[in-house]
Amino acid sequence: MSESVPYGLDLLHVAFAAGFVLLAGVISVMYNLGLAKRLAVSAIRTALQLGLAGVALSAVFGLENLTLVLLLCLVMILLAGREALKRQSVKVGGTAFDVFLAMTVSAFTVSLIVTGSVIGARPIWTPPVFIPILGMILGNSLNGISLALDRFLTGCVDQRALIETRLSLGATPNEAVQPLVREAVRTGMIPIINSMAIVGIVSMPGIMTGQLLAGADPKDAVLYQIVVMYMLAGSTSISTVISILMLRRRVFTADMALRSDLQHKL
Known part of the structure; x- marks a missing residue:
């Protein structure tokens, strides 16, 4: 158990927590x-x-090498984009590029602003600060983009006659x-808006919980969490809007007709 953390954990504690997963499995079996x-x-x-x-973070944090930081960030973005695309019920060529660009622009822009201007980390890409922030942004952007893309593409298929x-x-x-674009962006932003509405009242967010368990002052933990929630709201809206606006042009042919190959996956 770590002496620097008031409530350190070891593998035995993790094994005990795995019992909750086992309980979920038992429920699944009971109710088929x-x-x-x-x-x-x-x-x-x-x-x-x-x-x-x-293991990867320990290596990157220890070396503080900009090239390694950028490489890890690239891998994180690629994996997040891949996961977002897997959730789509309608496939369109070129969507992968749109998602990758949207996540890259949103994640790097907001992460650099937060680490450099809000937190004041120097250098601005300091691994223990920059990488966790980028990870939080990608996780929320993934959800927002996947929901927005699915809503937009499903709408294009279901409302073909109207379009x-x-x-x-x-x-x-x-x-x-345009109505589908508006609804898609709205759908992508709803989860983070809901999270902001209940944070601190119904839910205790991860970064705040982690800091409290690590012995941080509650006031500092609260301020960090507020910054994170505002950061996630901005990054999610940016990535969602970029991805939908770029995808919008892909559902039409060169002669401005709705693509005939738009259909739900079987």
Whole structure:
């Protein structure tokens, strides 16, 4: 157990906590939910992924090398984008580039502003500060983008007749899908807005909980959490808007007709 942390953990504590996953598996079996295998795989992936992340972060934090920091950030963005694309029920070519660009612009812009101007870290890419912030931004951007993309593309498929009618009446492609763009961005931003509405009252966010467990002053923990919530609201809105505006042009052909290959995955 670490002496620097009031409530340090070891593998025995983690094994005890795994009992909660086992309980969820028992419930799945009892009610025939078919989730036991997925729970087991997810639990194992959680341990392995976080274990590997810990090893990688220890190396990067220790060396404080800008090249390694950028490489790790690139890997994080690629994995986040891949996960966002996996959740889509409608596939469109070129979406991967849109998602990658949206996440890169949003994550790096907001992370650099927060670490450099708000927190005042020097150098601005200080690994123990920059990488966790980037990770939080990517996690929320992933959810926002995946929800927005799915809402927009599903709407294009389900409302094909309405969109084509608007086009036939003289609307431009952008005008024809503008209601879907608005609804998609709104859908992508709802989760972070809901989180902001209940933070500190119903839920105790991760960064605040972690700082309190590490012995930080509650006032400092609160200030950091407020900064994080505001940061996530901005980054999620930026990444969601960029991804949808870039995707909007991909659902139309060169002659401004809605693509005929837009359909739900079987």
